[in-house]
Amino acid sequence: MSRTWIVIPLFNEAPVIGSVIKDLLPEFPHVVCVDDGSTDTSAQAARAAGAVVVQHPVNLGQGAALQTGFEYVLQDPEMSCVVTFDADGQHRVSDAAAMVARIQSGEADVVLGSRFLDSRTRIGPVKRMVLRTAAVQSRWSTGMPLTDAHNGLRAFNRHVVSNIHLTQNRMAHASELIQILAALKPRWTEHPVEIIYTQYSKSKGQSLLNSVNILADLLFR
Amino acid sequence: MIIIVQVVLVLVVIFFSLMLVRGGSNAKHMAVRRIMVMLFAISAVLSIFFPTLLSQLARLVGVGRGTDLMLYAFIVSFLVYMSTTHQRFRQTETTLTKLSRRIALDEAERPWESMPAVPGSGVSAPAVPGSAVPGAGVSGQTSKETVASHPGQGL
Numbered sequence: 385m386s387r388t389w390i391v392i393p394l395f396n397e398a399p400v401i402g403s404v405i406k407d408l409l410p411e412f413p414h415v416v417c418v419d420d421g422s423t424d425t426s427a428q429a430a431r432a433a434g435a436v437v438v439q440h441p442v443n444l445g446q447g448a449a450l451q452t453g454f455e456y457v458l459q460d461p462e463m464s465c466v467v468t469f470d471a472d473g474q475h476r477v478s479d480a481a482a483m484v485a486r487i488q489s490g491e492a493d494v495v496l497g498s499r500f501l502d503s504r505t506r507i508g509p510v511k512r513m514v515l516r517t518a519a520v521q522s523r524w525s526t527g528m529p530l531t532d533a534h535n536g537l538r539a540f541n542r543h544v545v546s547n548i549h550l551t552q553n554r555m556a557h558a559s560e561l562i563q564i565l566a567a568l569k570p571r572w573t574e575h576p577v578e579i580i581y582t583q584y585s586k587s588k589g590q591s592l593l594n595s596v597n598i599l600a601d602l603l604f605r
Numbered sequence: 606m607i608i609i610v611q612v613v614l615v616l617v618v619i620f621f622s623l624m625l626v627r628g629g630s631n632a633k634h635m636a637v638r639r640i641m642v643m644l645f646a647i648s649a650v651l652s653i654f655f656p657t658l659l660s661q662l663a664r665l666v667g668v669g670r671g672t673d674l675m676l677y678a679f680i681v682s683f684l685v686y687m688s689t690t691h692q693r694f695r696q697t698e699t700t701l702t703k704l705s706r707r708i709a710l711d712e713a714e715r716p717w718e719s720m721p722a723v724p725g726s727g728v729s730a731p732a733v734p735g736s737a738v739p740g741a742g743v744s745g746q747t748s749k750e751t752v753a754s755h756p757g758q759g760l
C-alpha cells in the first residue's frame with residue numbers, strides 16, 4: 385500500500401482553492417495544503433473541500449511552505465510519491481497523474497513539469513523570455529538541460545523528497561531545488577504540462593519585477 | 606609609495622569586511638566590531654582636540670584630507686553594518702521558519718494514524734483521531750472533517 389500525496393502551497397487563494405481540491409480528490413485522495421498565514425478564508429475553504437491543512441502561523445513564503453509540506457508527508461510511512469501543485473488552478477490534474485505514473489513505473493525519481501515542451505501553454509512573450517532565461521541560467525550553473533524554471537508542478541519519489549531541504553523561503557526556492565537535484569543526481573526527466581493562465585491567476589501571479597527579488601535572494605545569501 | 610599604502614589599505618579593508626561579513630554574530634566578531642567602534646570614537650575625540658591630527662594621518666596613508674579619511678571610514682563601517690544586519694536578519698528568519706514549521710507540523714492532523722493498520726505496513730495501532738492536535742476546541746472538528754472528506758482512505 386503506497387500513497388501519493390499532493391502538496392499545495394496556499395496563500396490567499398480562497399476563491400479558487402476549493403475547486404482545485406475538488407478536481408484533485410477523485411484522482412488523488414491525499415491532499416495537504418500548507419496555508420501560509422493567509423489573511424482570507426483559504427484555510428477553511430481547503431478544509432471544507434477535503435484537504436488536510438497545515439498552517440504556518442505567519443507568512444513565510446512559497447519555498448518555506450513546500451518544505452513544510454515535504455516534512456509533513458514524510459511523516460506518513462506509506463507515502464511513496466509527492467506532487468507539488470499550485471493553489472491558483474494553473475495546473476492540470478491529468479498532467480499530474482501522468483507524471484506520477486512515470487514515477488511509479490520506476491522510469492524516474494523526479495519528474496519536473498515544463499510548459500515549453502509542447503504548445504499548449506499560452507504565455508506572454510516577456511514572461512516567456514524571463515522563464516527561458518532562468519532555465520538557461522540553471523542549465524549553465526548545474527549542467528541539467530532544463531527547458532523550464534519555476535514551474536510549480538513537480539513529482540518526486542520518497543527518497544528524493546527526504547533529501548530536499550529548502551532554505552530559500554520565497555520564490556528563489558525553485559533555483560535552489562534545481563541545485564539540490566544537481567548535487568543529488570537522481571534519475572530525472574521533464575514532462576510537458578499546460579499552465580492555464582486564467583484572468584484570476586494573471587491578476588494574482590508573479591509580477592516580472594519579482595524576478596529581481598529572486599536574483600537578489602540567490603546572490604545575497 | 607602612496608600607491609603601495611593605498612593597496613595595503615584596500616586589502617585591510619577588504620579583509621576586515623569579509624571577516625565581519627562572513628563571521629555572523631559570534632562573540633569574536635562582536636568583539637572586533639566593538640573595538641572598531643571604540644577606535645572610531647577615540648579618533649573622533651582626538652580630532653576635536655587636535656584638529657590637524659586626522660589630516661596628518663590622512664596624508665600619511667595617502668588619502669588627502671582628514672575629512673576624506675572620515676568619509677572612507679564611515680563608508681566602510683556602513684557597509685559592514687549593512688552586511689552584519691543582513692546576516693542577523695537571515696538568522697532570525699531561519700529561526701522563525703523553524704519555529705513556525707514546528708508549530709505547523711505539531712498542530713496538523715495525521716489522517717493515516719486513524720486509518721486501519723495495513724498488515725505489514727509498519728503502522729502501529731491507530732491513534733485516537735485528533736489526539737495529536739493541541740487545542741481541544743478545534744481538534745474534534747478537524748478530525749471529523751478529515752474522516753468525512755477522505756472517503757477512499759481506508760483502502
Ligand SMILES: Nc1nc2c(ncn2[C@@H]2O[C@H](COP(=O)(O)OP(=O)(O)OP(=O)(O)O)[C@@H](O)[C@H]2O)c(=O)[nH]1
Nearest residue numbers: 393394395397420445446449470471472588589590
Ligand atoms: N505558502 C505560500 N504560497 C504562496 C505564496 N505566494 C504564492 N504562493 C502559492 O504559490 C503558488 C504559485 O504562486 P504564483 O504567485 O501563482 O506563482 P507562479 O505560478 O510561479 O507564477 P505565475 O506564472 O505568474 O502564476 C500558488 O499556489 C500560490 O498560492 C506564499 O507566500 N506562501
Ligand SMILES: [Mg+2]
Nearest residue numbers: 472474585589
Ligand atoms: Mg501561478
